[in-house]
Amino acid sequence: MSFLSAEIVQLFESLDVNQNLATLKMDTDCSDFSHWSTNVCNILSEQAKVMSPGNTYQYYKSCCQRVAPHFEWILNFFVKSNLLTIMQECLLHCEWMHTNLELFADVIKHLHYSISSNPDRCDEASLALYLLSASQLVEISLRRLLRASSCSRTCPSMLKDILAHPALNEAIGSDLVRLLSLLAGPPVSLNLRNLAWHGFLLSVPKYVMSSLCALCATLTLIGRHLCHSNRLLFDALCQSEYFGFIEPNTKPLNCLLNGLHISCLDRAAWLDILLLLKNSLRNLVSNTQHSNLASCQLVPIVNFLEKLYTEERYYDACCFTLVSIEAVLRVLYCNANNLPDRELCALNSAHFTTLDVMLCSRSCLVSVLPEGLLVWLLDVIQLERGPRFRDHLSHGEFSRESIGPSWAIALTICLHSILMFSTSAVPIDAFVRLEDRRLIERFIDFFTSDRHSSVCHPAVYLAELIDITWRTLTELAQTVNEINKLSIEHFPEDAHELPKCSANTIVVQCKLSSTWELTNQPCFVNWLSYLNGLVVAAKESLESMNRFGLIRLADLRSDRQLRSRQRANLASFVAMATNHAIPFCNRLLQLTSYRLTYIVDCLNNTTIDKSRQVERLPLLSPANNKMLKRLRKRLDNWRANSAPDKNRWLECAKLMSAGEAEEDFNELWSLEC
Numbered sequence: 001m002s003f004l005s006a007e008i009v010q011l012f013e014s015l016d017v018n019q020n021l022a023t024l025k026m027d028t029d030c031s032d033f034s035h036w037s038t039n040v041c042n043i044l045s046e047q048a049k050v051m052s053p054g055n056t057y058q059y060y061k062s063c064c065q066r067v068a069p070h071f072e073w074i075l076n077f078f079v080k081s082n083l084l085t086i087m088q089e090c091l092l093h094c095e096w097m098h099t100n101l102e103l104f105a106d107v108i109k110h111l112h113y114s115i116s117s118n119p120d121r122c123d124e125a126s127l128a129l130y131l132l133s134a135s136q137l138v139e140i141s142l143r144r145l146l147r148a149s150s151c152s153r154t155c156p157s158m159l160k161d162i163l164a165h166p167a168l169n170e171a172i173g174s175d176l177v178r179l180l181s182l183l184a185g186p187p188v189s190l191n192l193r194n195l196a197w198h199g200f201l202l203s204v205p206k207y208v209m210s211s212l213c214a215l216c217a218t219l220t221l222i223g224r225h226l227c228h229s230n231r232l233l234f235d236a237l238c239q240s241e242y243f244g245f246i247e248p249n250t251k252p253l254n255c256l257l258n259g260l261h262i263s264c265l266d267r268a269a270w271l272d273i274l275l276l277l278k279n280s281l282r283n284l285v286s287n288t289q290h291s292n293l294a295s296c297q298l299v300p301i302v303n304f305l306e307k308l309y310t311e312e313r314y315y316d317a318c319c320f321t322l323v324s325i326e327a328v329l330r331v332l333y334c335n336a337n338n339l340p341d342r343e344l345c346a347l348n349s350a351h352f353t354t355l356d357v358m359l360c361s362r363s364c365l366v367s368v369l370p371e372g373l374l375v376w377l378l379d380v381i382q383l384e385r386g387p388r389f390r391d392h393l394s395h396g397e398f399s400r401e402s403i404g405p406s407w408a409i410a411l412t413i414c415l416h417s418i419l420m421f422s423t424s425a426v427p428i429d430a431f432v433r434l435e436d437r438r439l440i441e442r443f444i445d446f447f448t449s450d451r452h453s454s455v456c457h458p459a460v461y462l463a464e465l466i467d468i469t470w471r472t473l474t475e476l477a478q479t480v481n482e483i484n485k486l487s488i489e490h491f492p493e494d495a496h497e498l499p500k501c502s503a504n505t506i507v508v509q510c511k512l513s514s515t516w517e518l519t520n521q522p523c524f525v526n527w528l529s530y531l532n533g534l535v536v537a538a539k540e541s542l543e544s545m546n547r548f549g550l551i552r553l554a555d556l557r558s559d560r561q562l563r564s565r566q567r568a569n570l571a572s573f574v575a576m577a578t579n580h581a582i583p584f585c586n587r588l589l590q591l592t593s594y595r596l597t598y599i600v601d602c603l604n605n606t607t608i609d610k611s612r613q614v615e616r617l618p619l620l621s622p623a624n625n626k627m628l629k630r631l632r633k634r635l636d637n638w639r640a641n642s643a644p645d646k647n648r649w650l651e652c653a654k655l656m657s658a659g660e661a662e663e664d665f666n667e668l669w670s671l672e673c
Helices: 006-013 034-049 057-080 085-089 097-119 126-148 157-165 164-172 174-184 190-196 207-229 232-241 249-260 267-287 296-310 315-334 355-360 372-380 389-394 404-423 434-448 456-484 511-521 522-557 564-604 606-617 623-640 649-657 659-670
Strands: none
Touching: 006 057, 006 207, 034 057, 057 097, 057 174, 057 207, 057 232, 057 659, 085 097, 085 207, 097 126, 097 207, 097 232, 126 157, 126 164, 126 190, 126 207, 157 174, 164 174, 164 207, 190 207, 207 232, 207 623, 232 389, 232 649, 249 296, 249 372, 249 389, 249 404, 249 434, 249 564, 267 296, 267 404, 267 434, 296 315, 296 355, 296 404, 315 355, 315 389, 315 404, 315 456, 315 649, 355 372, 372 389, 372 404, 372 434, 404 434, 434 623, 456 564, 511 522, 511 564, 522 564, 522 623, 564 649
């Protein structure tokens, strides 16, 4: 199913050949990609002179109308040519794609099989996956090209910004940039990448096929241009590895799988779970035929997912499941909020209704889906400290090796649960085996239980950071105590009594309400940032002190004689740690722990109607932030003076004992909540 506005459909239909694919005939005037590229680029160049390409719909519509015969040729090439001819033509000079060449060849091969075996009844769901893969390949390849041409490891993360970069224009020429902009440029263009990755093309209609073929051909054309016009860059790309991959944060993944008692280490076990999910999804989809999800036409989608699981193509399964989740949630979101049908569609004149919009606003989705499910989605997709799975996956920033069956299972469970809760169809009775029923019951319990909360919320990370800093403080206290025992005669009497560290593990439960506040209340985000900065500075200062203390402790245990200056510096260290640093950090961590748990509890209990009261909490006031800034500056100076190349313990003692620090602590502690 495609969710496209009338204007976008018209844009694609202006490229449509308006005839059955089986009756297409090859154009004898265009014998290979070079001639095709020349014809298309000449037309786009002429159109740019006639009409300024200022990201207007009329410009791109005129371009589509003029290049339609040539897009017909490229589609016909994929339909009529044999596989060997296609592979030879498409892969010529594509060595510049390096490790992505094999994937590109795989996409070309499957695309040919899909549209040539039965041209007028091809599998539209499989074509949607090839569009996802092709657009991702274009983005990865252009990003890699841009980094190589500009000799920089950084480049824009968005495809539209990459296409607008001057270095790309210099590397591949303005003609190819115009073609790429037509295919995957701004919203008023064909915009293939965004339409595919935001779930507006769960199946690819016939009128989109020529654009998909042209997108694949463009990668070949870039290679040919580089080979003939920029050989040094071409050779460099052929030899250089791609260094843009990142590892996904698996914290919410592990939380889900552990909560459901699922192990992905046992291949037989997770294959069994995928089989159960496939059968259950099929039952759930049958219940959507008479619901508001009928427009998604989920039957071919689930059938195609089954094929991907059978072939163990888990990366592709994650891509397809993710865009399916976005499409299903968009239907539920629009229905729950009584939005007009146009919000379901991709518009070229307004922002899309994307996952970010649906999950971050106080929408009525919570009336359809349990809070636990929405919180898990926020952890996986939206929160900065989470994996931001959709963003990184769609931009090709995860390697295929890093996305295995565990992520496929987790996303399928998510899609399954969305359908289960939204259709009020709990298919427990449909399963004969007791273990299958228990697994479905665990889905329900995990997402509906009050125990489930965010694991990627910045408040949770701050709580973990506080616990780590408590342990570092305790280690420092133990180090100082050992130094005291070995050489007590060196130190003043007032440094002998070591204060006790009152470390305690804090538990922060971030529910849906406090997660929503991250986007709705900037004061909360700023406050968390200030507290995080305080604790990080304290932790790093304590680590520097502990490293120094352990070095001196090793010297004392080996009976190494310290010089007089070293003994005096060690005495200053012990006195500063005992009388200032440890008491100061003890109080700082107690204060941040108490205030953090209090604020999060307030936000968890904030109802939608009372959300405006959050910004009036005294703890989140700008005046309070000023105190936090003063403390942060003091701690930054302490961190600088305790660095390994400084070890200025007397200066550190002055910072910790200053009257202003005590005043800030007292004011912050006594501030009315």
